[in-house]
Amino acid sequence: MNSAVDLPLGAAELTFEASGDALVRRSVLPSGVRVLTERVPGSRSATIGFWIAVGSRDEHPASAGLPATYGSTHFLEHLLFKGTRTRTALDIAVSFDAVGGEHNALTAKEYTCYYAKVQDKDLPMAVEVLADMLTSSLLDPVEFENERGVILEELSMAGDDPADVANERFFEAVLGDHPLGRPIGGDADTIRAATRDGVWQHYLANYRPRDLVVTVAGAVDHDRVVDALGSALVAGGWDLDTPAAPVDRRATVPALLGGTGRLTVVERPNEQVNLLLGVPGMLATDDRRATLSMLNAIFGSGMSSRLFQQVRERRGLAYAVYSFAPGYSDAGLFGMYAGCAPAKAPAVAALMRAELERVATDGVTDEELVRAAGQLGGASALALEDSDTRMSRLGRAELTLGEFADLDEALRRIALVTVDDVRVLAADLASRPFSLVAVGATDEAAFRGVVDEAPPSTDVA
Template sequence: MNGAVDLPLGLSELSFEATGGARVRRSILPSGVRVLSEQVPGSRSVTIGFWVAVGSRDEQGADAAHSASYGSTHFLEHLLFKGTPSRTALDIAISFDSVGGEHNALTAKEYTCYYAKVQDRDLPMAVAVLADMFTSSLLDATEFENERGVILEELSMAGDDPADVANERFFEAVLGEHPLGRPIGGNPDTIRAATRAAVAEHYRANYRPQDLVVSVAGAVDHDALVVELERALGTAGWDLTVAAAPVERRPALAANLAAGNPLTVVERPTEQVNLLLGVPGLVATDDRRSTMSMLNAIFGSGMSSRLFQQVRERRGLAYAVYSFAPAYSDAGLFGMYAGCAPAKAGTVAELMRDELQRLASDGVTADELRRAAGQLAGASALALEDSDTRMSRLGRAELTLGEFADLDEALRRIALVTVDDVQALAADLVARPFSLVAVGATDEAAFTGAVDRIAPSIDVA
């Protein structure tokens, strides 16, 4: 495979070889269902995912006409495990437990995925059960109320975790009113307000053949997979003879974000302050995403990174300290995290900002660039030992990126990144508006000096 492979929605069949002799195929069925597989030589297991490009950002609130309230996408994810006309919730669980398989789901900001990992011989069962769940959930009224309680407990658990609270508030602070800034699971008030009718309408509107992407990686035969999938979807009641085009991908244009909240402090009686500092980042399809990966590796990923060395090794101010760079279709973030003593929180915030500024002003060395390339190459190769990672890569390629880049192509792009590229991106990031979030036994006054250095225009009481 030379270069990335485009995944145009108008092309019904694609087949190519990827790194290590893996065979990647994609079929778009007449109904609009998209099926992607990566056959990995020597694999004995297989991971399958049923995806829709609907996440928390697509909710419009209970007060909007014909829309699910915030948190309903996550609510629906729970309900699809609670039974169909042909399977009870226990039947679904037994199907996977009895073969030693794993099954679960996740709701993200831009998609939802239902997935399973089984031995290769059990793939037909996984296809049948996931297809039944996906197409034919009962959304039973009693189960609906039971899951309302379960989700409220899940939110309470997250609310008791200061790191989770800091992360949610960080997205809100940086992205402001953008839908990506909302919590994925909603909040207790929106979950209590959710109605079965609204969630059912959300289900009918977004779980259609043209919305479905099925990605499979490991010991899989593509032609047999398509046959099994069509049989399972037909048995579940979908009419696959009705022609439809796949839903279009989200526009890959950077949103015009309003200024975020520069300082957010949530007071909690904890031993540590969970500190997050960051700026708006890059969208998922930005040409500089390989540069961002290199910058993040040099700056805050691993024990040799600048952030780790400066904050933990040289000064002993934190145990956990790192940077991260999530990216979405029209927005992204670049963030820095540290957990530190309340008395040191202001100092740590200044250090994190100073390190990014130093990266922007002084650049990086050729040796740092070489080490980062090696780190990314090794981490990527090791991750691809797992069929879960390969399945997820296929799904994200189809839903968001519109292209598939194998390991060789990813490494080629990394090798093209220069020291000047990294410094230029750092200069771009450091010029963007910063947001600081602190959760713990602290208050705004503790950050007066830090905020003056990070963003002098911020007025802190």
């Protein structure tokens, strides 16, 4: 490949070569189902994902006589493993355990994915079982109540982890009332209030052929996957004969997030403060995402990064410190994390902000730029040794980006980034309202002046 390949929803068939002699094929079936495969030479295994472009941001309160769907995405992720018309929950588990495979699911803010990794000879089984789960799960009322308890325990476990609490509060602080600011898994109140009818309505509205994207990477024959998938979906009762266009991708108009930062402190008697500081970031489709990757690598990724050197190596203020930059269809974050002693937290927070502002003012060096390019290129190449990463890359390309960029194209884009590009982007981010979340034995007074905050929010938990 010499450039990214566009993935128009109206193109029925696409075939192209990717770096490393991989072959990528994409079929949009008449029913709207999309199938993408990446055949990797020498692979003996394959990873398959069934993607639905609905996540926690798509849930809604009760309206117009319909039940609320808050928590439904997370509920479905659990319930689809609990048995179908032809398989018990144990049957599903045994199908993969008996061949040494892996299977699981994840709920995210903008999608849900059910996936498996198996030997190449077991791929037809994985297609059949995952399709059965997706089309024919019973959503049994007894299992529904059982899973309510399981999900509440999962949320309790996360609630006991101060890093998880800080992360959830950080999204809420930066993104405010935007649906992306809500917890992915819901909270105890939404899970207790969820009804089977609400979850069922959520399923009917979002689990249809035109919503489904299937991606497979590794040892895969595209035509065989398409044939096996079609048979399995029809066996599950889905109508593949009625023509339908795939659902549109999400709009990429930047969301209005408000003009002030927020200071949130959750007081807990922990040995460390879990500290998150950041600003609204970039959309997943932003043309500057290669520059953002370079900035993040230089600023807070790895032991040679600015944050690691300034906070840990030179001052010994924290053990863990890094930056991160998730992007979504209409919003994003640029964040910095540190775990440190309560007495050090104000200094660490001030230092993290000052370091970003220093990059915004003084820029970065040519040496840092070269090192970051090497870091990103090497990490990407190593990650692509795993079919899981390739399968996920296909899903993200189809659902979010609307284009496929292989390793060579990613490296080409990175090579185009200049030191001035990095400085300008850092200045853009540093000009945005900072929000801060601290979880631990501290209070909001310690962080006054670090953020341009609205009235602070303090919880004791």
